[in-house]
Amino acid sequence: MRTSRMQPDVPAPDRPWSEIVPGLWMGGHEFAGRSGEREFAVVHDEFDLVLTLLRLPGHGPDDGVEHHVWPIPDGPLDGTQLAGVMRLARTASEALREGRSVLVRCYHGYNRSGLVVAQSLIREGHSPDDAIRLIRSRRSPWALHNELFVDYLRTGLATARLLEELAEEDAE
DSSP states (O other), X not given: OOOGGGOTTSOOOSSSEEEEETTEEEEOSEEEOTTSSEEEXXXXXXXXXXXXXXXXXXXXXXXXXXXXXXXXXXXXXXXXXXXXXXXXXXXXXXXXXXXXXXXXXXXXXSSHHHHHHHXXXXXXXXXXXXXXXXXXXXXXXXXXXXXXXXXXXXHOHHHHHHHHHHHHHHHO
């Protein structure tokens, strides 16, 4: 599976990040600026917690901002990667309950960040389809265009993780 930045038919978002629910933001490292030219999204201290799924040097956040990095592909995930997504979603949910602002980011802020944000919303009581609809309405219709990630959410990440781990054991 190709990543978003390798798909020329997927437009860059029109802003660096978008608020999905109060305090929970989804974004990326690149966006289309006012002129239509691509610009880099650099995080400074706008958020209390930044969760990064694709790290690019020089994109922040500032020192003193809590930052968790868990690089994953925009494609099939193994059990360990799914466990990391679940951990980040739990971290985001806990931070929101504490009244902290959270940014979840990847390259464009569509798929990988969408997976974590959706899982966080599911943890807070949204159905998978409601979480997906909310993300697409607040971030972009292109959000969660990776159908595999949508399947993971609808199946449940814990179940998807178990199935991936079983498949890994069978392959050994």
